[in-house]
Amino acid sequence: MISWVIGIVIxxxxxxxxxxxARKSYKGKCAACELRKYCxxxxxxxxxxxxxxxxxx
Amino acid sequence: MNATFALIGNxxxxxxxxxxxxxxxxxxxxxxxxxxxxxxxxxxxxxMGTLVDLPGIxxxxxxxxDEAVVSNYLLEEPTTxxxxxxxxxxxxxNLHVTIQLLERNxxxxxxxxxxxxxxxxxxxxxNNRLSSLLNIDVTPIIARKEQGIDNIFHGLNQLHKxxxxxxxxxxxxxxxxxxxxxxxxxxxxxxINTRWLAIQYLQGNRQIENKLSSSNCEIAKIRDDTEKQLxxxxxNITLAYHIMxxxxxxxxxxxxxxxxxxxxxxxxxxxKIDQIxxxxxxGIPIFLFLMYMIFMVTFNWIGFPxxxxxxxxxxxxxxxxxxxxxxxxxxxxxxxxxxxxxIIGGVGGVLVFTPQIFILFFCLSLLEDSGYMARxxxxxxxxxxxxxxxxxxxxxxxxxxxxNVPGIMAARSxxxxxxxxxxxxxxxxxxxxxxxxxYALFISVFFKENQALIALSLYVxxxxxALLLAKILTSTTFKKEKSLxxxxxxxxxxxxxxxxxxxxxEKGKGFIRKAGTFIFGGSVxxxxxxxxxxxxxxxxxxxxxxxxxxxxxxxxxxxxxxGTWQAASSLLTGFLAKEVVVSTMSIIYAAPEVQMQGLLAxxxxxxxxxxxxxxxxxxxxxxATVAVMKQETHxxxxxxxxxxxxLVMAYIVTFLIIQCGRILGIA
Amino acid sequence: xxxxxxxENEVAIVECFSTxxxxxxxxxxxxxxxxxxxxxxxxxxxxxxxxxxxxCGQCICIRLYDAKGIEVKKK
Ligand SMILES: Nc1nc2c(ncn2[C@@H]2O[C@H](COP(=O)(O)OP(=O)(O)OP(=O)(O)O)[C@@H](O)[C@H]2O)c(=O)[nH]1
Ligand SMILES: [Mg+2]
Numbered sequence: 001m002i003s004w005v006i007g008i009v010i011x012x013x014x015x016x017x018x019x020x021x022a023r024k025s026y027k028g029k030c031a032a033c034e035l036r037k038y039c040x041x042x043x044x045x046x047x048x049x050x051x052x053x054x055x056x057x
Numbered sequence: 058m059n060a061t062f063a064l065i066g067n068x069x070x071x072x073x074x075x076x077x078x079x080x081x082x083x084x085x086x087x088x089x090x091x092x093x094x095x096x097x098x099x100x101x102x103x104x105m106g107t108l109v110d111l112p113g114i115x116x117x118x119x120x121x122x123d124e125a126v127v128s129n130y131l132l133e134e135p136t137t138x139x140x141x142x143x144x145x146x147x148x149x150x151n152l153h154v155t156i157q158l159l160e161r162n163x164x165x166x167x168x169x170x171x172x173x174x175x176x177x178x179x180x181x182x183x184n185n186r187l188s189s190l191l192n193i194d195v196t197p198i199i200a201r202k203e204q205g206i207d208n209i210f211h212g213l214n215q216l217h218k219x220x221x222x223x224x225x226x227x228x229x230x231x232x233x234x235x236x237x238x239x240x241x242x243x244x245x246x247x248x249i250n251t252r253w254l255a256i257q258y259l260q261g262n263r264q265i266e267n268k269l270s271s272s273n274c275e276i277a278k279i280r281d282d283t284e285k286q287l288x289x290x291x292x293n294i295t296l297a298y299h300i301m302x303x304x305x306x307x308x309x310x311x312x313x314x315x316x317x318x319x320x321x322x323x324x325x326x327x328x329k330i331d332q333i334x335x336x337x338x339x340g341i342p343i344f345l346f347l348m349y350m351i352f353m354v355t356f357n358w359i360g361f362p363x364x365x366x367x368x369x370x371x372x373x374x375x376x377x378x379x380x381x382x383x384x385x386x387x388x389x390x391x392x393x394x395x396x397x398x399x400i401i402g403g404v405g406g407v408l409v410f411t412p413q414i415f416i417l418f419f420c421l422s423l424l425e426d427s428g429y430m431a432r433x434x435x436x437x438x439x440x441x442x443x444x445x446x447x448x449x450x451x452x453x454x455x456x457x458x459x460x461n462v463p464g465i466m467a468a469r470s471x472x473x474x475x476x477x478x479x480x481x482x483x484x485x486x487x488x489x490x491x492x493x494x495x496y497a498l499f500i501s502v503f504f505k506e507n508q509a510l511i512a513l514s515l516y517v518x519x520x521x522x523a524l525l526l527a528k529i530l531t532s533t534t535f536k537k538e539k540s541l542x543x544x545x546x547x548x549x550x551x552x553x554x555x556x557x558x559x560x561x562x563e564k565g566k567g568f569i570r571k572a573g574t575f576i577f578g579g580s581v582x583x584x585x586x587x588x589x590x591x592x593x594x595x596x597x598x599x600x601x602x603x604x605x606x607x608x609x610x611x612x613x614x615x616x617x618x619x620g621t622w623q624a625a626s627s628l629l630t631g632f633l634a635k636e637v638v639v640s641t642m643s644i645i646y647a648a649p650e651v652q653m654q655g656l657l658a659x660x661x662x663x664x665x666x667x668x669x670x671x672x673x674x675x676x677x678x679x680x681a682t683v684a685v686m687k688q689e690t691h692x693x694x695x696x697x698x699x700x701x702x703x704l705v706m707a708y709i710v711t712f713l714i715i716q717c718g719r720i721l722g723i724a
Numbered sequence: 725x726x727x728x729x730x731x732e733n734e735v736a737i738v739e740c741f742s743t744x745x746x747x748x749x750x751x752x753x754x755x756x757x758x759x760x761x762x763x764x765x766x767x768x769x770x771x772x773x774x775x776x777x778x779x780c781g782q783c784i785c786i787r788l789y790d791a792k793g794i795e796v797k798k799k
Contacts, residue, residue: 003389010395010581017578021634025680028462028688115754120747147782150756178781301753328766331783337770435785439773442787448774472747542774543751543790546783 060106062213063130065158066142067151068092068113069547071170074200075142076110079209083563084110085463086556087425089452090545091470094123096130103210108140112470115150116301117157118262122469122477128264131161135249138164138216140209145175145182145197148316152308153301159191159223161253166212168205169197174548179320187315192220201553222250227303230290234259234283238276242269259283260300327428327548334429340436347429349513351420355413356508361501363412371405391594395584398647403580406643406653407636408572410494415565417490421459422560426552430455434544444524445531447471447542450480454520457487459564461682464489465689475538479530481690482699483523485678488516490568491635495673498639502654503663511667519674522706571636579637583630584644598645617672617708618665618715628672634679664718668711675707725798727777727791730765736796737762743793748786752794755784763796 064072068090077084080099085092090113097110111130112123119125141158143151158165169182188195194212198205226232238255245251257265259280269276284296291299334343354360379401383393424430430452438448449471457464464484471477488496496512504511531540586603590596598604599622607622610629614620623645631638646656661669677700678686687696730736738761741749757763757779766776766783775791777784 002386003392006388006392007395010392010400014578014581017574018582021575021578022680026684028681028684115751118750120750147780149780150754150782153754298753298758301758327783331767331776335767335769335776337767340769435769435774435776438785438787439769439771472751541745541748541790542785542787543748544785545755546776546785 060213061109061134061137062101062106062140062216063109063134063137064111064140064142065127065131065154066113067115067144067147067154069545070113070142070144070147070151071200072113072142073110075140075168075170075198075206075209076108078200078203078206080108083559086560087430088428088547088550089425089431090547091121091123091452091467092425094126094466094469096126101210101213105210105213109137114154116153116260117257117264118260118297119264121472122474125264126469128262132249132264132268135247136162136164138166138213140166140168140213142168142170142200144171145169146171146178146180148175148180148182149308149312152311153304155191156223156225156304156308157253157257159193160225160256161250162222163193163220164216165193166209166216167191167193167195168200168209169195170200172197173199173202178325179318181317181319183315183317187311190311190314191223201556222253224252225303225307227256227300228287230283230286231259231296231299234279237279241276241279256300259296261297325548330549331432331546334432335435340432341440344433344436347424348516349509351417352509352513352516354420355416356497356500356512360413360416360497361508364409364497364501367412368409371401371409375405376401391588394588394595395581398644399581399584400577402643402647403584403640404572404577406498407494407576407639408569410497410639411565411568413493413497414490414568415561417493418459418564419557419561421455422557422564423552424455426550426556426560428547428549431544431546434542435546438542438544442540442542444527445535445540446479446527447476447540449542449544450476450483450527453480453484454487454523457484457489458516459490461485461487461489461678462685465682465685468689472543473538473541475535476540478690478695479527479535481686482530482695482702483527484686485682485699485703486519486523486526486675488519488674489635489679490564491679492673494636494639496670498642499657499661499666499670502657503661503666515670515674518671518710522675522710526702571634575634576636576640579630579633580640580644583637583641587644603645616715617711618668619661619672621660623660624669628676631673632677632680635673638673664715664723667718668715671714672707672711675703675710677703677707725796727763727765727794727796728768728775728788730796730798732765732767734798735762735764736798739795739797741794744790745793748790752784752786755782756780757784757794762799 064076066072069088069092073084073086073093076082076097076099077086079101081102082099084097093110093112095112099108099110101108109130111127114124114127117128117131119128139158141155143155155165155167169184175182184195184197194215196205196208196212198209227235235252235255238258239251242251242254254265258269258276280296287296287299288294333339376397379396383396433451433455434448437451441448441450452470453464453467456467461484464487465481468477468480471480496515500508500511583603587598587601588594590601591605592600603626604622606629607626610625611620611622614625627638627641627645630641642657643653646653646660683696683700686699687693690696727736738757738759740759744752752758761779764778766778768775772788774785774787777786
């Protein structure tokens with residue numbers, strides 16, 4: 001019984017961490033550096049400033 | 058309250074230091090211009106709303122990509138109140154940004170930072186006078202000591218009253234230009250101050266040119282006419298220079314009224330250090346020596362002994378404790394095995410190298426916070442010029458030793474797109490801290506005597522391969538443009554223990570977090586793959602799924618000297634993250650009696666071990682690096698190129714090392 | 725005469741930019757180096773390496789090529 005509980009916890013957690021890791025990586029967030037934590041909003045690269053036009057035309 | 062405030066000011070004036078003090082967060086602080094390269098959002102203390110930290114700017118016309126972030130922000134958030142930080146010891150230069158902000162609107166709180174530095178130089182500023190001259194609130198602070206922070210909260214509370222923006226008179230010709238442009242912009246909806254927009258446009262602000270592209274022809278013509286008239290009257294000067302000059306005159310009149318200089322300038326500490334560090338002949342040797350010292354400390358002197366202690370602690374105490382607990386709980390053998398071999402083996406195998414990681418991060422923080430970073434760019438520029446790049450590229454590269462992701466971001470502060478792109482493509486070859494456990498493991502087995510030297514050689518090899526790439530690119534694709542270099546050298550600052558500790562801890566913590574998350578997950582899965590095989594469960598390791606997968610790839614690695622399934626599958630797991638290579642090896646090479654170190658020595662020789670480390674160094678960037686590279690280069694082509702170049706170089710270089718070694722008779 | 729011809733620790737006044745690259749020129753202006761400003765050549769690195777110049781208590785490093793493009797007159 002206890003084996004089952006431990007087993008489920010371990011494998012469940014393992015799967016979750018790996019999915020999280022893949023998701024974060026695709027966003028270009030390094031798992032280690034919390035450096036980008038505060039940038040919850042758009043961290044768009046500045047090059048695309050040409051895209052938008054202020055006058056909306 | 059849900060107000061938002063933005064931090065604006067010159068580079069390296071302490072914006073992020075203040076951000077950290079006001080929000081209690083920890084963002085990257087360093088003593089050079091261009092540390093912050095993107096927008097960061099934090100929550101202010103006392104429920105005052107949110108604060109936005111931005112890169113530094115000298116004027117609102119952006120040159121580099123990080124400055125473009127600020128100009129963009131100012132355009133998109135025309136009403137956000139601004140906290141303008143100023144380096145008091147450089148008042149005149151800093152006020153240019155203030156004037157431009159005030160021309161936009163007067164929702165500005167002026168913070169005179171670095172009062173301590175200014176006073177030391179004998180510069181004293183009359184706050185009240187400055188406040189009444191500019192008609193805004195002024196608070197003196199010392200951000201790094203968190204002095205005067207309360208006044209800022211007080212000042213922010215008062216900010217919302219909006220008064221008329223500052224109006225400077227630019228002379229009749231320019232004023233006429235401004236008015237006609239303003240008319241053209243009258244259909245512009247929103248709260249943007251059109252006069253400010255017009256002045257910025259006349260001054261040649263690229264960002265604003267882009268934004269106004271639809272009515273470009275008409276206003277471009279106005280600008281040309283204005284410039285021509287101006288040149289007709291005043292001689293050969295540009296419009297931008299004229300506008301700057303008007304501001305300069307205004308600033309000078311303010312500065313004359315508010316500044317008192319009490320001491321004659323003397324030779325400062327900074328200058329004395331610079332005489333040695335950027336010495337004509339000693340500059341580069343000192344840099345190399347410092348790098349060598351970093352590796353001596355990280356590996357030989359402190360790192361290795363500590364990591365040995367940790368190893369003993371993990372195997373003798375933690376593992377034994379778990380064994381006992383599991384025995385009491387009477388779990389089945391499967392669970393016992395996953396915990397003892399998979400988790401403790403895999404995660405513990407990586408965790409033992411925590412000391413090295415922390416020490417390396419500490420040394421890097423020391424470089425970053427002291428001001429030496431900017432000097433590295435100076436001493437290395439001549440060499441980088443020969444490579445077709447500029448010395449500034451060294452800043453992202455050195456940051457990349459910690460982690461490639463912020464390294465690629467840091468390249469934003471390089472002014473030219475060309476140099477920036479090349480630097481980003483070079484970055485994956487900077488040996489990041491994730492690769493360090495692999496070196497630490499092999500070095501502790503095969504190269505006990507020369508740990509620092511071997512580690513240093515790998516880091517240098519990474520740089521050499523990256524420079525080779527730079528040289529190839531700058532003499533082919535990017536041949537037409539030449540690189541440029543200009544760098545501001547900040548005064549040295551004594552790093553504070555608190556900052557150093559925070560910086561080291563914040564980065565080192567990430568390593569421990571990784572161990573608890575996906576290194577854990579990876580270890581469990583890898584263990585499962587070694588436990589199961591086509592023949593069922595609990596199969597001998599050589600018949601496991603992992604062995605089978607590895608065996609497919611092993612033949613390709615045979616010419617490199619490590620054509621075993623073990624090496625092959627370790628490398629495969631490294632695609633996920635480099636640290637997992639160590640977990641995999643700890644799981645695969647774990648045997649009941651002998652230590653992993655002993656088994657490793659059976660499968661590798663010092664030569665193939667070095668080859669393996671080289672391969673790990675070069676073969677593939679981690680997923681996160683690939684993702685930011687794509688985001689920052691806006692180019693799948695360049696991203697793919699970087700990956701392929703790495704893979705090819707890894708194979709060639711490792712092959713050469715192994716074959717040359719064999720010819721030379723090294724086992 | 726240009727900046728590169730100054731001796732170390734010699735002070736001079738900037739007259740004009742001649743062959744300086746536009747981007748560098750923009751940056752120099754932003755950093756407070758433009759005509760009529762006082763500057764001091766602090767150091768020249770060997771093998772045609774960069775020059776460190778000082779103005780108003782700040783240090784700026786530029787390449788030799790650009791230093792040669794900044795005309796100055798001695799005080
Ligand atoms: N002496 C002194 N040093 C300070 C003060 N405030 C900040 N510093 C130091 O100045 C350096 C720059 O600080 P940052 O907060 O990174 O500056 P920043 O404005 O965010 O810089 P960028 O992001 O590059 O634009 C760091 O080394 C700080 O420790 C201060 O009030 N006095
Ligand atoms: Mg900053």
